[in-house]
Amino acid sequence: MAETVTLEIEAEIATLTVDRPEALNALNVPTVDAIRDAVTEAEAEGARVLVVTGAGEKAFVAGADISYMKSLSPAEAKQYAEKGHTAFRAIENFPGPTIAKVNGFALGGGCELALACDMRVASERAVLGQPEIDLGIIPGFGGTQRLKRVVGDERARRLIYFGDRLDAQDAYEYGLVGEVVAHDELDERVASLASDLTKKPRHALAAAKDAINAQGDLTARLEREQIEFADLFDTPDQREGMEAFVEKREPDFE
Numbered sequence: 600m601a602e603t604v605t606l607e608i609e610a611e612i613a614t615l616t617v618d619r620p621e622a623l624n625a626l627n628v629p630t631v632d633a634i635r636d637a638v639t640e641a642e643a644e645g646a647r648v649l650v651v652t653g654a655g656e657k658a659f660v661a662g663a664d665i666s667y668m669k670s671l672s673p674a675e676a677k678q679y680a681e682k683g684h685t686a687f688r689a690i691e692n693f694p695g696p697t698i699a700k701v702n703g704f705a706l707g708g709g710c711e712l713a714l715a716c717d718m719r720v721a722s723e724r725a726v727l728g729q730p731e732i733d734l735g736i737i738p739g740f741g742g743t744q745r746l747k748r749v750v751g752d753e754r755a756r757r758l759i760y761f762g763d764r765l766d767a768q769d770a771y772e773y774g775l776v777g778e779v780v781a782h783d784e785l786d787e788r789v790a791s792l793a794s795d796l797t798k799k800p801r802h803a804l805a806a807a808k809d810a811i812n813a814q815g816d817l818t819a820r821l822e823r824e825q826i827e828f829a830d831l832f833d834t835p836d837q838r839e840g841m842e843a844f845v846e847k848r849e850p851d852f853e
């Protein structure tokens with residue numbers, strides 16, 4: 600794994616940190632590849648929750664690396680976009696909840712990284728947006744699709760067409776982040792959410808995520824839900840959860 604990404608696993612919570620603070624954690628190629636590898640490792644190590652964040656005081660991730668991108672050919676830009684998509688897909692498909700701990704600037708590819716996570720918790724200092732239009736390009740790491748899923752079609756178009764940057768409160772009002780907390784409470788809040796999620800039944804969380812993320816037409820997505828629902832009836836957690844309810848006690852999940 601490149602030195603610009605670190606992975607720590609503690610109490611079944613993996614924390615992936617993009618660690619390139621001198622460039623506000625901008626995503627050069629080794630960093631994008633390292634994100635992909637870190638997610639694979641977190642899954643292999645059996646982490647139940649993945650937290651994604653940025654090192655330093657200023658940035659979550661300030662975007663794709665503009666210094667690297669400026670002289671790319673279309674073919675090279677396509678390869679770069681494919682790498683970004685592979686890494687962010689790995690986050691989207693991580694078999695447990697993922698939380699973006701948005702500690703500062705989350706612009707362009709940084710906003711897209713946060714969008715690949717299930718939840719976004721922002722410091723009051725965070726600034727989010729898709730400013731690519733003012734570089735003469737568009738979001739290339741999934742933003743055109745994931746942003747509209749999160750904030751709705753018109754708001755996504757406005758953010759992408761105008762390139763405006765939202766402060767944390769406006770991002771909350773847009774629905775781009777799920778909550779905003781004081782900067783010095785961010786670590787504690789995310790740790791608390793992550794810890795609560797480790798106590799939930801693992802297979803049911805993964806099934807819920809798969810069903811919510813399902814692709815295809817409505818019929819296919821509803822079928823996916825039925826399959827995920829039914830498959831859980833083969834798990835100890837389903838038996839424990841229902842027996843505990845009937846016996847009027849707290850469930851003790853695997």
Ligand code: CAA
Nearest residue numbers: 622623625661662663664665666704706707708738739740
């Ligand atoms: N790529 C490369 N380097 C970056 C960077 C980026 N996206 N963002 C910041 N940096 C570097 C700066 O060049 C600077 O380096 P030097 O010290 O060597 O000059 C360092 O990080 C600190 O940045 P600033 O001095 O600019 O810090 P600031 O506090 O004045 O401004 C900022 C912060 C508003 C985030 C500003 O850095 C900025 O606007 N960054 C670019 C944001 C952006 O446009 N992101 C979208 C990129 S395109 C994209 O992401 C495409 C895609 O979808 C895949």
